[in-house]
Amino acid sequence: MDLAKNHLDIGLFSTRRDEQLAFWQGPVGLPYDHMGKLGGGMQQHRHHMNGSILKMNHSRAGLPDAPPSGIVELLIAREGLDAPRHLMDPDGNRVTLVPKGCEGVEGIGIVLRVANRDATDRFYRHAMQFDSPRKGVYRCGDSLVIVGEEGKVERCTEWRAPGYRYMTVQIRDCVAEHAGILARGGEEGQPAKILGDTVRFSFVRDPDGNHIEVSQRASLTGGHL
Numbered sequence: 555m556d557l558a559k560n561h562l563d564i565g566l567f568s569t570r571r572d573e574q575l576a577f578w579q580g581p582v583g584l585p586y587d588h589m590g591k592l593g594g595g596m597q598q599h600r601h602h603m604n605g606s607i608l609k610m611n612h613s614r615a616g617l618p619d620a621p622p623s624g625i626v627e628l629l630i631a632r633e634g635l636d637a638p639r640h641l642m643d644p645d646g647n648r649v650t651l652v653p654k655g656c657e658g659v660e661g662i663g664i665v666l667r668v669a670n671r672d673a674t675d676r677f678y679r680h681a682m683q684f685d686s687p688r689k690g691v692y693r694c695g696d697s698l699v700i701v702g703e704e705g706k707v708e709r710c711t712e713w714r715a716p717g718y719r720y721m722t723v724q725i726r727d728c729v730a731e732h733a734g735i736l737a738r739g740g741e742e743g744q745p746a747k748i749l750g751d752t753v754r755f756s757f758v759r760d761p762d763g764n765h766i767e768v769s770q771r772a773s774l775t776g777g778h779l
Contacts, residue, residue: 555683555731558774559724560695561661564628565598565609565767566647566718567617573644574610575599581641582630582649584608590752596714604631604661606697609722613714620715621708624762628718629663629700631655647717658687658698664721665702666764673761674701681740681758682723682766694723709763713743720757720765728770732756735768754779 568574578584584601592598595614600607608628627648632639639651652659668674671690678684678692678699685693690701699721713719725731728746735758736742743757743765754770772779 555694555723555734556726557695557724558726558771559605560697561605561607561724562664562694562697562699563607563609563722563724563767563769564625564662564664564718565611565720565722566643566645567611567613567714567716568643568645569613569616569716570644571597571599571610571612574612577641577643578608578610582651583632604696606662607722611714617714617716618712620710620712622717623710623715623719624666624668624707624760624764625664625718625721626667626702627665629657629659629665629698631659631661645716657700658691661696661698663698663700665700666762667703667705667707668701669704669707669762671701671704677740677760681735681738683738707762711763713757713765720767722767722769724769724771724774726770726775728754728756728768732758732768748779751779 587600590598597612599610629650629652631654632651635653641649692699741759743759746756748754756768757765
């Protein structure tokens, strides 16, 4: 996979804008970047996170009642910590600040509950072409995807729903990478589309139905879409 950025991003959805912004900028301490409009009453509030971006997507019109995704926790490396610091955002999403390098986390770690470890391993190693430094851990740049537990995951086609809903991999050619992931066994989430002159993006899904955005962002690819 031809990465345009060596960091995964993560997106969550909430109807509690003010409380969420206060949490992520306060106790978590993430610097605010900017707000982008997604349409349909949605605003994306972007925060810097060790090179990654936390996308706090706020919906004015409410969100559908949907089962949680398989993304169960976000780990954020932080200099100067002696031990992990466990937090929970206003909607109950788990986030843990960890000492830099703890369990290999140098930037962020995205923790999953999975229904089948072998199917997850095949997807992230083969379809997504992520490195695997150890069993159940997959590396994209300096970001990790970590299998935290095996259990029931209720598949959901809706990615605009409460909680952690998707991760984003920034690449140089959305159309080519999307086709490659599908050819290697990934599942279609949404075909490629262009948002203004900013980004061309698509979605694929892992074996538990978690959405992964395949993003070709003009600011990272020299303006080419």
